[in-house]
Amino acid sequence: MIKKTLSTFLAATLLFVTVTAPASQAKTSDNTVVNVESYTIETLSDNQNEEGFYEPTGYKNVNAITEITDNGIEIETKLSVVEDYYDTNNTYKDSSVAYEEFKNNWKTGEATELKQAETFITPLVETDATQIKLNSNTQGKTQFYQSSLTTKEEVNVRKKVEILTSSLSSNATPRSSQGITKAQLEEVKSFISEFEETMAMASTTERAGAYDNYYNHNIVTGEFVAQSLSAAANTYLKYTGTIKNNSTAASSLVTFKSHINNYEKYVIQYMDAAKWPETVGWVSALAGLAILVAGFLGGPAGWVAIVSNYVGALTTFAGLTTTAYATKARMDLSKTAAQYQHNATVMNIQGGKYWPNIDLSFVRGF
Numbered sequence: 001m002i003k004k005t006l007s008t009f010l011a012a013t014l015l016f017v018t019v020t021a022p023a024s025q026a027k028t029s030d031n032t033v034v035n036v037e038s039y040t041i042e043t044l045s046d047n048q049n050e051e052g053f054y055e056p057t058g059y060k061n062v063n064a065i066t067e068i069t070d071n072g073i074e075i076e077t078k079l080s081v082v083e084d085y086y087d088t089n090n091t092y093k094d095s096s097v098a099y100e101e102f103k104n105n106w107k108t109g110e111a112t113e114l115k116q117a118e119t120f121i122t123p124l125v126e127t128d129a130t131q132i133k134l135n136s137n138t139q140g141k142t143q144f145y146q147s148s149l150t151t152k153e154e155v156n157v158r159k160k161v162e163i164l165t166s167s168l169s170s171n172a173t174p175r176s177s178q179g180i181t182k183a184q185l186e187e188v189k190s191f192i193s194e195f196e197e198t199m200a201m202a203s204t205t206e207r208a209g210a211y212d213n214y215y216n217h218n219i220v221t222g223e224f225v226a227q228s229l230s231a232a233a234n235t236y237l238k239y240t241g242t243i244k245n246n247s248t249a250a251s252s253l254v255t256f257k258s259h260i261n262n263y264e265k266y267v268i269q270y271m272d273a274a275k276w277p278e279t280v281g282w283v284s285a286l287a288g289l290a291i292l293v294a295g296f297l298g299g300p301a302g303w304v305a306i307v308s309n310y311v312g313a314l315t316t317f318a319g320l321t322t323t324a325y326a327t328k329a330r331m332d333l334s335k336t337a338a339q340y341q342h343n344a345t346v347m348n349i350q351g352g353k354y355w356p357n358i359d360l361s362f363v364r365g366f
Contacts, residue, residue, distance in 0.1 A: 031069050031070055031071045032067065032068065032069040033066075033067070033068050033323050034065065034066070034067045035064075035065070035066040035067075035327045035328075036064075036065055036149065036154045036158050037062070037063070037064045037065075037066070037146075037157075037327060037328055037329045038062065038063045038064075038125075038146075038149065038153075038157050039062050039144065039145060039146045039329050040059060040060070040061050040062070040144070040145045041059060041060060041062065041143065041145075041329070041332050041333070041336065042058070042059045042143045042144070042336065043056070043057045043058050043059055043060050043085070043336075044056055044057060044336060044339045046304070046308045048301070048342075052346040053342075053343050053346055054304070054339040054340075054342060054343060056088060057087065057088065058085065058086045058087040058088045058089075058090075058093070059085075060083045060084060060086065061083070061084045061086075061125040062081065062083050062084075062125065062329070062332070063081070063083075063157050063160060063161050064079065064080065064081045064161065064327075064328035065078075065079070065080040065162070066078075066079055066314070066326070066327045066328050067079075068314070068318055068326060070318070070323050072106070073105070073106060073107065074103060074104065074105050074106060075103075075104050075106065075315055075318065075319075075323075076101070076102065076103045076104075077101070077102045077312075077314040077315050077318070078099075078100070078101050079098075079099070079100040079101075079314055079328060080098075080099050080161050080162065081096070081097070081098045081099075081100075081161070081328060082095070082096070082097050082124050082125055082160070082164050083095060083096045083097075083098075083125065084123045084124055084125045092123055094119050094120065095119065095120040095121070095122065095123060095124045095125070096117060096118070096119055096120070097117065097118055097120065097124065097165060097167070098115070098116065098117035098118075098165075098168075099114075099115070099116045099117075099165045100113070100114070100115050100116075100311050100314075101113065101114040101115075101311075102114075102177070102311050102314065102315050103174075104179040104180060104312060104315050105179065106181060106182035107181065107182065108179075108181065109179040109180055109181040110176075110179055111176070111177045111178065111180075111312060112174040112177055113175060113177035113311040113312065114172055114173065114174045114175070114311075115172065115311050116165075116168040116169060116172045117168070118168055118169070124160075124164060143262070143265065143266075143270075143336075144266075144270045144333065146329065177311060177312060178293060178294055178310075178312065179312065179315075180292075180293065180312070180315070180316060180319065185319045185320075188285055188290050188320070189281065189320075212227065212229075212236055212287070212363070213227065213228045213229060213236075213263055213344060213345075214227055214260060214264075215227070215253070215256060215257055215260050217253065217257070221242065221244070222242040222243045222244035222250075223240075223241070223242045224239075224240075224241065224242065224249075225238060225239070225240050226238075226239045226252075226253065226256050226347075226348065226355070227239070227348075227363065228256075228260075228341070228344040228345045228348045229286075229287060229299070229300070229341065229344075229345045230348070230349065230362070231289075231299075231345075231349060232289075233287075233288045233289040233290075233298075234287055234288055234364060235362055235363070235364060236362070236363040236364075237345075237348040237349065237351075237360065237362065237363075238360070238361045238362070239348065239355045239358045239359065239360055240358070240359045240361065241355070241357070241358035246356065246357060246358070248354070248355075248356050249354070249355055249356065249357075249358055252347060252354035252355060255347065255354075256344055256347055256354075259340045259341075259343040259344040259347070260344055262336075262337075262340040263337055263340040263341045263344065266333055266334075266336055266337035266340065267279065267283065267337050270333050270337075271330060271333050271334065271337065276321075276325050278320075278321035278325045279321065281320045281321055282317070282321055282334060285298075285320055286298075286299055286300050286303055286338060286341070289302075292316055292320070293306055293310060293312065293316060296310065299342075300338035300339070300341045300342035300345065301338070301342050303334065303335065303338045304335055304338050304339055304342070307334070307335040308335070314326060314328075314331060317330075317331050317334065
């Protein structure tokens with residue numbers, strides 16, 4: 001990708017209104033849904049570190065246009081995105097302008113993709129960088145920010161994104177890509193349906209966690225439960241014991257709580273699971289370690305890889321949820337949620353390193 005500045009180019013564009021906003025949805029036809037978004041979200045590394053964890057890298061400001069057309073025979077997604085990246089010290093790093101297009105035949109699974117992207121060294125998204133408060137208080141930290149766009153603000157966001165993406169190289173041409181058939185998707189959904197009713201009930205239950213990834217901790221006695229997804233489909237690792245006279249477990253519990261708190265916040269609060277039951281389908285697919293796209297692993301880490309590297313990620317996300325729910329912001333949220341879920345899972349899979357002298361049991365979950 002080419003790094004460049006846009007000072008001259010941007011001088012000719014509209015002045016950009018400072019906004020952060022949720023999807024502003026409009027149907028351009030019976031089969032097409034368009035969402036215009038502006039938001040800020042924390043970022044974690046796309047790759048795991050030597051210990052298997054995704055590490056915080058900072059945050060990004062995003063403007064995006066998501067367009068999905070599904071006529072029942074073919075689904076086409078178009079994603080236009082402008083992103084400014086900042087590190088954990090709120091220092092600007094670089095910006096990315098990207099356009100992705102994916103066409104997928106539901107019957108044959110034949111697909112084509114087109115991707116254009118360039119990196120710039122000038123901030124392009126004029127949102128409030130202080131929206132993300134990168135402090136040590138996990139419970140109080142803002143990790144995602146959205147508010148409503150007015151009609152005028154939506155027009156400005158859309159024009160800015162379209163101007164920037166239109167400046168990308170025109171040399172890119174569509175190429176064959178790995179697709180997914182409706183039959184394959186229905187197979188995954190039939191597997192998911194076995195757990196949806198129970199999971200929907202679980203989403204309304206107060207607990208420290210979400211969908212069987214949770215902890216309980218008695219701060220008086222030190223007794224605790226730390227449970228997370230394992231490496232086997234719908235099977236959870238459950239550690240039960242006390243942190244009393246166990247400094248390693250005490251330290252581990254603090255870290256585990258942080259991962260679970262963040263996972264819960266992303267799924268229940270930011271992805272709005274109570275309002276959008278479609279979220280259950282995505283969570284179930286990860287819990288079942290379902291292979292969603294050939295060539296990618298199942299589970300949380302597999303989903304992170306799909307969102308990071310597969311142009312058809314939005315098509316897959318829309319297939320698991322709905323075209324109304326699937327937007328760039330929610331796909332980003334699902335990626336970060338999966339990263340925190342994976343981090344909790346890594347701690348429990350490595351077992352004794354984090355939970356010495358703590359009882360382990362296996363639980364058949366959702």
